[in-house]
Amino acid sequence: MAAKDLKTGYRKNFSLIITFIILMSVLFLLSLALAYRFSTKFIENEFVSEKVNVLEQSIRPYNDFFQKKLPEVSYYNGYLDSATAGSFADTLLMQYPFVSKVIFYDSEVRNTPVADGLNTGRFSFGPKSIYQFGPLVPLDSVKLFSRERPRNFVIGDDFNALAIKLVSYIETLDTSKTPSQEELFSNFSNIRSNKITYLNIPRIEDLKTYKTMIRRELKSMPVYQQDMMTFQLDPGKIRIINSRPLLYQNIRIEPVTYDPLTLSEAYLTTEITLPGPFSDYKLYFVSSRSFIDREILSYFLPVATGILVFYGIVVLVAFLIYRNLNINQKMFKLQYDFMNNLTHEFKTPVSVIKIAGNNIRSAGSLSQKELSTYGKILDEEADKLNGLMNKLLAFTQIENKSIELNRDRVDIDEFLSGTVDTHRLKHPDFDFTYEVQGFSSFVTDPVLLGSLFDNLAENAYKYSPAHRKKLHVAAKLIKGKVVFHFTDQGIGIPASELGNIFKKFFRVQNQYNQNGSVGLGLAFCKEVVNFMEGEITVRSKVDKGTEFKIVLPFND
Numbered sequence: 001m002a003a004k005d006l007k008t009g010y011r012k013n014f015s016l017i018i019t020f021i022i023l024m025s026v027l028f029l030l031s032l033a034l035a036y037r038f039s040t041k042f043i044e045n046e047f048v049s050e051k052v053n054v055l056e057q058s059i060r061p062y063n064d065f066f067q068k069k070l071p072e073v074s075y076y077n078g079y080l081d082s083a084t085a086g087s088f089a090d091t092l093l094m095q096y097p098f099v100s101k102v103i104f105y106d107s108e109v110r111n112t113p114v115a116d117g118l119n120t121g122r123f124s125f126g127p128k129s130i131y132q133f134g135p136l137v138p139l140d141s142v143k144l145f146s147r148e149r150p151r152n153f154v155i156g157d158d159f160n161a162l163a164i165k166l167v168s169y170i171e172t173l174d175t176s177k178t179p180s181q182e183e184l185f186s187n188f189s190n191i192r193s194n195k196i197t198y199l200n201i202p203r204i205e206d207l208k209t210y211k212t213m214i215r216r217e218l219k220s221m222p223v224y225q226q227d228m229m230t231f232q233l234d235p236g237k238i239r240i241i242n243s244r245p246l247l248y249q250n251i252r253i254e255p256v257t258y259d260p261l262t263l264s265e266a267y268l269t270t271e272i273t274l275p276g277p278f279s280d281y282k283l284y285f286v287s288s289r290s291f292i293d294r295e296i297l298s299y300f301l302p303v304a305t306g307i308l309v310f311y312g313i314v315v316l317v318a319f320l321i322y323r324n325l326n327i328n329q330k331m332f333k334l335q336y337d338f339m340n341n342l343t344h345e346f347k348t349p350v351s352v353i354k355i356a357g358n359n360i361r362s363a364g365s366l367s368q369k370e371l372s373t374y375g376k377i378l379d380e381e382a383d384k385l386n387g388l389m390n391k392l393l394a395f396t397q398i399e400n401k402s403i404e405l406n407r408d409r410v411d412i413d414e415f416l417s418g419t420v421d422t423h424r425l426k427h428p429d430f431d432f433t434y435e436v437q438g439f440s441s442f443v444t445d446p447v448l449l450g451s452l453f454d455n456l457a458e459n460a461y462k463y464s465p466a467h468r469k470k471l472h473v474a475a476k477l478i479k480g481k482v483v484f485h486f487t488d489q490g491i492g493i494p495a496s497e498l499g500n501i502f503k504k505f506f507r508v509q510n511q512y513n514q515n516g517s518v519g520l521g522l523a524f525c526k527e528v529v530n531f532m533e534g535e536i537t538v539r540s541k542v543d544k545g546t547e548f549k550i551v552l553p554f555n556d
């Protein structure tokens with residue numbers, strides 16, 4: 001019955017463990033797969049979203065040029081000449097490589113018509129001279145046009161477009177209000193493909209005068225200086241800043257219409273249009289799949305490690321809980337066995353006493369021999385009960401530290417021969433010998449020492465086959481300590497059990513302890529030795545024998 005229980009119990013645990021392991025493995029693999037999918041999605045999203053940052057960083061010099069440098073033209077209030085315009089253009093060309101050429105229109109506004117330029121009402125706006133600056137401009141071609149020597153030069157779209165923009169702005173200008181800086185900036189600049197034209201912003205009073213000129217209301221003939229500049233831009237010269245070199249393998253500038261049809265699945269691409277005058281172009285991002293996979297992996301690995309650690313901890317905790325449950329189960333079984341054995345131990349003498357009592361009562365008269373037999377039986381059984389109770393009591397007392405260690409001088413030879421005699425009397429087939437070396441007496445608790453010897457001698461007798469019931473005790477004084485060796489030639493203890501035999505209620509299952517073993521003897525010995533400030537150890541070989549060693553302090 002017990003074996004069957006054990007089997008089913010084991011099987012139950014086994015299937016539970018297998019289920020747990022399978023479940024954990026499935027969950028683990030699932031989380032890894034999910035983490036990988038998540039990493040892929042994340043990096044693919046980054047591939048699309050991070051382009052904004054690349055654009056922002058790459059276009060920063062342009063924004064700087066547009067927002068800070070352009071308005072500087074206005075500082076000169078229209079009084080730029082070819083030399084100052086030239087040096088201004090040079091610093092620009094140096095600082096911003098994407099500016100390829102600067103054209104400077106040294107112009108004026110007046111109310112007498114101009115041959116080259118724009119005439120509306122009495123508002124005339126035209127260049128006096130035009131210069132061009134740039135690394136590829138030959139020295140003799142710097143001056144393009146002058147009013148005195150027009151050289152067949154057509155002023156062109158850039159000037160005219162901004163001039164028209166200026167006129168229509170002035171026409172709609174509400175002179176009772178001060179226009180905002182943004183309004184002025186956007187109306188005095190013109191952004192076209194790869195080009196920005198900028199006109200210096202006149203004072204508000206001048207704008208009002210310009211308005212009256214358009215309405216033909218101005219009598220006097222003033223002349224106002226205006227500077228206009230056209231910046232030709234080359235998007236190919238924008239320095240691309242790849243802020244995510246592990247994400248984007250290649251970034252280049254392509255026309256917005258660029259769309260390679262032959263691009264294979266092995267590549268990931270995305271694009272973003274450049275702003276302002278570069279809007280005909282885009283940043284084009286390309287990465288090969290294998291390149292992206294590396295980035296995905298470098299994102300996935302730490303996540304996978306995290307998952308691994310997490311599952312490792314869960315498994316460890318599960319293992320600890322399982323082990324604890326197992327220990328509890330074992331403890332429960334030990335307690336159960338102990339109660340069983342103890343009841344049995346008590347039951348045997350009690351029933352013998354009961355039978356003897358019944359016999360005495362029912363017998364009419366008893367002979368002298370019968371009387372002494374019953375008397376002996378009752379006496380022996382009462383002794384057994386008493387012994388059992390004493391053992392339990394002593395154990396509890398020692399455990400609770402509620403007894404005191406007695407200190408008496410013990411003559412070792414006398415003690416040993418007494419012990420040997422008692423055991424031989426009990427078991428005539430017990431070959432119990434002893435030897436003493438190095439001392440003749442020491443101070444200790446004789447009662448506790450006696451119970452140590454009784455327990456070990458009983459075990460040596462009990463756990464030896466009939467023809468090898470032998471025990472040799474050697475008592476020696478070694479390095480100021482009393483050392484006892486108990487050597488028997490019994491059945492021995494398997495190495496795997498040696499760590500357990502001193503535990504309470506523990507028994508090695510064998511044919512010798514089916515009856516009357518509670519598994520308390522060695523646990524009791526260990527408690528007693530500890531209480532006496534000594535040590536007990538064991539060495540054993542199955543089928544050869546066992547040797548217990550007790551070391552006690554030598555108090556002289």
Ligand code: ADP
Nearest residue numbers: 459460463492507508517518519520521522546
């Ligand atoms: P028990 O009441 O079962 O004898 P013990 O605590 O005295 O309990 O011993 C625990 C177990 O150690 C025993 O069940 C027995 O199997 C083993 N044992 C103890 N002493 C010996 C020995 N001298 N030789 C072989 N086995 C022994």
